[in-house]
Amino acid sequence: MKVTEDAYGRQLLAQYKSRTATAEIIERDDNYIDTGSDAGMYFSEYEQWSPAERRAVAFAEGRVLDIGCGAGRHSLYLRQKGFDVTAIDNSPGAVEVCRLRGLENAIVRPIADVDEFAPNSFDTILMLGNNFGLFGDPVNAKLLLEKLARVTSPEARIIAGTRDPYKTDSTEHLEYHELNRRRGRMPGQIRMRVRFGRTVGDWFDYLFVSREEMEEIVSETAWSIKDFIGAEGPDYVAIIDKNPSTV
Amino acid sequence: MKVTEDAYGRQLLAQYKSRTATAEIIERDDNYIDTGSDAGMYFSEYEQWSPAERRAVAFAEGRVLDIGCGAGRHSLYLRQKGFDVTAIDNSPGAVEVCRLRGLENAIVRPIADVDEFAPNSFDTILMLGNNFGLFGDPVNAKLLLEKLARVTSPEARIIAGTRDPYKTDSTEHLEYHELNRRRGRMPGQIRMRVRFGRTVGDWFDYLFVSREEMEEIVSETAWSIKDFIGAEGPDYVAIIDKNPSTV
Numbered sequence: 001m002k003v004t005e006d007a008y009g010r011q012l013l014a015q016y017k018s019r020t021a022t023a024e025i026i027e028r029d030d031n032y033i034d035t036g037s038d039a040g041m042y043f044s045e046y047e048q049w050s051p052a053e054r055r056a057v058a059f060a061e062g063r064v065l066d067i068g069c070g071a072g073r074h075s076l077y078l079r080q081k082g083f084d085v086t087a088i089d090n091s092p093g094a095v096e097v098c099r100l101r102g103l104e105n106a107i108v109r110p111i112a113d114v115d116e117f118a119p120n121s122f123d124t125i126l127m128l129g130n131n132f133g134l135f136g137d138p139v140n141a142k143l144l145l146e147k148l149a150r151v152t153s154p155e156a157r158i159i160a161g162t163r164d165p166y167k168t169d170s171t172e173h174l175e176y177h178e179l180n181r182r183r184g185r186m187p188g189q190i191r192m193r194v195r196f197g198r199t200v201g202d203w204f205d206y207l208f209v210s211r212e213e214m215e216e217i218v219s220e221t222a223w224s225i226k227d228f229i230g231a232e233g234p235d236y237v238a239i240i241d242k243n244p245s246t247v
Numbered sequence: 248m249k250v251t252e253d254a255y256g257r258q259l260l261a262q263y264k265s266r267t268a269t270a271e272i273i274e275r276d277d278n279y280i281d282t283g284s285d286a287g288m289y290f291s292e293y294e295q296w297s298p299a300e301r302r303a304v305a306f307a308e309g310r311v312l313d314i315g316c317g318a319g320r321h322s323l324y325l326r327q328k329g330f331d332v333t334a335i336d337n338s339p340g341a342v343e344v345c346r347l348r349g350l351e352n353a354i355v356r357p358i359a360d361v362d363e364f365a366p367n368s369f370d371t372i373l374m375l376g377n378n379f380g381l382f383g384d385p386v387n388a389k390l391l392l393e394k395l396a397r398v399t400s401p402e403a404r405i406i407a408g409t410r411d412p413y414k415t416d417s418t419e420h421l422e423y424h425e426l427n428r429r430r431g432r433m434p435g436q437i438r439m440r441v442r443f444g445r446t447v448g449d450w451f452d453y454l455f456v457s458r459e460e461m462e463e464i465v466s467e468t469a470w471s472i473k474d475f476i477g478a479e480g481p482d483y484v485a486i487i488d489k490n491p492s493t494v
Binding site for chain 2: 196
């Protein structure tokens with residue numbers, strides 16, 4: 001990604017420098033546009049996280065890799081708790097913000113290159129904040145889950161947040177699911193980009209799945225769903241453990 | 248304007264029906280995108296208006312025409328004060344919201360068609376909320392000021408809000424001014440459109456001017472600046488009175 005297209009990172013940097021919370025603008029490839037996560041969410045403290053995220057982060061053990069770290073809110077919390085944390089993001093701006101916030105161990109690296117880490121480097125993979133979505137599509141998800149198996153310890157765990165896309169009343173979202181079915185994509189496979197000022201981010205796929213869909217994706221890999229956290233709303237977090245057989 | 252392109256009106260309707268304040272997304276023709284006015288501003292009550300708007304609205308007299316009425320915040324206030332108010336907007340959605348809020352005298356009509364009203368129909372023209380911008384460009388502004396002279400009484404008054412575009416530190420705004428100068432437009436002549444969900448509004452010109460620029464535009468018409476309200480910030484309101492010589 002060219003820095004000039006790093007709309008996401010530029011916004012995080014601008015927010016960090018101005019100490020102002022601004023809403024993120026997300027554009028979908030059906031022209032749908034909306035403000036994304038709440039202003040300031042990327043800089044939120046533990047007390048402001050959802051109950052599901054607070055419960056989920058307690059499942060972290062050992063050496064942690066935070067994938068799609070953003071402004072580092074989860075990594076900073078875990079490091080403060082004494083964990084050995086490495087944070088990666090494909091956004092140079094996001095990683096710059098992490099370092100400015102004191103997270104020296106933040107690296108510009110897309111999830112696709114996660115296998116550049118040595119085997120058995122991590123015990124926990126953290127993908128909170130809907131970052132199961134970074135798997136992009138089910139085929140890529142399986143490929144990346146295998147890469148994650150290689151860089152983790154035998155009893156490793158993935159903590160991954162996502163959103164059940166079917167828990168919506170929005171006609172525009174339901175019609176987008178239909179569009180995706182027609183073009184052979186998963187209904188919750190969102191092609192989107194971030195806009196910030198004049199900076200237009202690259203298009204990328206971000207995958208939202210129901211619990212059943214996640215079960216199916218994970219079932220064909222070296223990993224198994226151990227638990228789902230989050231009750232009523234569309235957002236939930238999966239605790240995904242490495243299968244003993246792959247040891 | 249086709250209703251399907253009425254992004255502005257659809258957002259006002261959605262806000263009205265859901266009772267939820269959402270931020271407006273504005274796109275400029277240099278790709279700059281931002282959330283516009285504060286969420287809920289269009290439905291704000293008198294107490295929430297800026298001091299300049301509160302002072303300016305006190306200049307209203309007689310029969311009022313509210314141009315670009317939006318969700319009707321200014322019209323509803325003045326009607327409650329006993330004024331005879333007509334409200335127009337080129338957005339069918341905005342006018343629908345006005346009627347749902349009890350403003351029966353709201354009409355879908357673009358400012359360009361303001362001369363469809365009979366001569367001497369109004370004593371006050373209200374263009375608050377930056378609606379001096381609806382003049383679009385200086386040539387059109389002079390044409391519309393003549394149309395407004397025809398539909399108003401001899402001692403009529405225009406109350407028009409705008410923003411001094413030069414009161415900014417934003418590189419992206421300053422570079423946009425330069426772009427406009429190069430293509431022969433006024434620096435503050437913003438070509439913009441509203442985006443809401445999948446609805447992409449039509450491009451239109453919205454004119455921001457300094458006090459000096461407004462003086463120059465108005466000086467060649469049947470009107471004269473009587474006063475400027477608003478001190479420090481970029482936003483201000485002009486009180487513009489009809490010249491006695493045109494009676």
